[in-house]
Structure formats: structure tokens, C-alpha cells
Amino acid sequence: MxxxxxxxxxxxxxxxxxxxxxxxxxxxxxxxxxxxxxNEASDADRLPLPASSFVAMEYFWLILNRTFVVFSTPNALYGWKASGPVSNADRDYFQPLVEMTLDRELTQDLAAIRKLSELSGGFCIARSSIVSVESSYKSKWGMGGILHSGRVTITTNTRRSREFILLGSSADPDSIKDAIWNGR
Missing domain, CATH: 1.20.5 (Single alpha-helices involved in coiled-coils or other helix-helix interfaces)
Structure with missing residues (x-):
């Protein structure tokens, strides 16, 4: 040969x-x-109203990114890391996640939301530790054509801030800011 x-x-x-x-x-x-x-949600774990939710990207280590589905509940802000680093090769990769945020069964299932946030890379920010929430309609440099509608930056009492780039065209930064502030 x-x-x-x-x-x-x-x-x-x-x-x-x-x-x-x-x-x-x-x-x-x-x-x-x-x-x-x-899993089916039990009645004891159901929120009276669906949690506000959105899909967002967060940069880390300067150029890497990760995608979260974020749920705003009365007690905390929960984030499930749904995807690790992505490129702009598939600019609509997040659409199935956006559809998940519209699922009333999921957004009322507090136990599922908590469990998702406990998976690797997830987070839970207690509402009492959030000191500021800022919104911006400015596009984020470096997104490479991935559709996004703005950003929301959350600062905690430990002075740690997290900037979430809102994926898709329907996510409204001011509405998401208000939902996070009001615990809905």
C-alpha cells in the first residue's frame, strides 16, 4: 500500500x-x-405563575462562551448551562432552548428548575444577593451573526457581575430586567 x-x-x-x-x-x-x-412535576413543586425565562450567552476566559436557560423565580435566579462553547456556524442553535422557555409545564416546575441549575456549570443566585440589574439594547461585539437583542448585567452583593447576552430577537432587555427585579 x-x-x-x-x-x-x-x-x-x-x-x-x-x-x-x-x-x-x-x-x-x-x-x-x-x-x-x-419527570412529571408534583403539585407541591409548582409555582403559582410560570417563571420568567430567557436564553442567554455569557462569555468567559475572554473569547469562550456558554449558553444558559435562565429562570427568574420569586426566591432566586436559576441558570442551566445548556451548551458549552459554540461558534457561529449554526446561528440558530439556541432556537430549541427558546421554545423550552415557552413551555408552561417546565416554567412552573420549581423542582426541575432547581435540579437543572445544580447540573455542571449551572448557577443559583439568591434574590436577596442581587444588588443591581442593568439592561442594554446594544449589540455585543464578537457575536459573529448570532441573533441577539441586547444584554442584562446582574451584580451581586459580593460585587460579582454577570453579563448575559439575550439570544433571539424576541427577548426584551427591559422586560427581563423588570422580571429579575420583581422576582417573576
Missing amino acids: PRTVEFTVLVAAISFFGFFLYSFWTLTRRAPALDILS
């Missing part, structure tokens, strides 16, 4: 193995979220 054919077969085998490992890793990381989302 010529050397170029051997090299091509070797590169193909390594690429296949790498893709297989990445796919396996991605599926195993999604399994806990799928289990949580498939």
Missing part, C-alpha cells in the same frame, strides 16, 4: 475515533438534563 494511502487511512481512523469520543461525551452530559425534563 502506498504511504499516502496508509497516512489517509490513519488520519481517517483517528478522526473517526475522536468524533466518536466527542459524541459519546456529549450524549452522557445531556442524559441528566433529559431525565430531569422527562
Whole structure:
């Protein structure tokens, strides 16, 4: 067999193995979220009104990003890390997540919201620790054509701030700011 054919077969085998490992890793990381989302909510864990929710991207380490589904409840702001770093190759990757925020069953299921926020990369910010919420309609530099409608920045009493870039065209920064402030 010529050397170029051997090299091509070797590169193909390594690429296949790498893709297989990445796919396996991605599926195993999604399994806990799928289990949580498939459970029925008990009446004791139901919120009287659906939590306000939105899909947002947050930058970290200067150029990397992660995507959250954020739920604003009367007691806390919960975030589920739904996706790790993404590129602008698929500019609508977040649309299924936006559809999730419209699901009344999910947005009233406080137990599911809490469990999602406890998964790797998730967060919970107690309402009592939020000292300011600012909104902006300015676009974020570096988004590479991913549709976004503005930003919301939350500052806590530990002086830590988090800037959430609101994904999609229907997310209104002022409405989200008000929902976070009012605990809805």
C-alpha cells in the first residue's frame, strides 16, 4: 500500500475515533438534563405563575462562551448551562432552548428548575444577593451573526457581575430586567 494511502487511512481512523469520543461525551452530559425534563412535576413543586425565562450567552476566559436557560423565580435566579462553547456556524442553535422557555409545564416546575441549575456549570443566585440589574439594547461585539437583542448585567452583593447576552430577537432587555427585579 502506498504511504499516502496508509497516512489517509490513519488520519481517517483517528478522526473517526475522536468524533466518536466527542459524541459519546456529549450524549452522557445531556442524559441528566433529559431525565430531569422527562419527570412529571408534583403539585407541591409548582409555582403559582410560570417563571420568567430567557436564553442567554455569557462569555468567559475572554473569547469562550456558554449558553444558559435562565429562570427568574420569586426566591432566586436559576441558570442551566445548556451548551458549552459554540461558534457561529449554526446561528440558530439556541432556537430549541427558546421554545423550552415557552413551555408552561417546565416554567412552573420549581423542582426541575432547581435540579437543572445544580447540573455542571449551572448557577443559583439568591434574590436577596442581587444588588443591581442593568439592561442594554446594544449589540455585543464578537457575536459573529448570532441573533441577539441586547444584554442584562446582574451584580451581586459580593460585587460579582454577570453579563448575559439575550439570544433571539424576541427577548426584551427591559422586560427581563423588570422580571429579575420583581422576582417573576
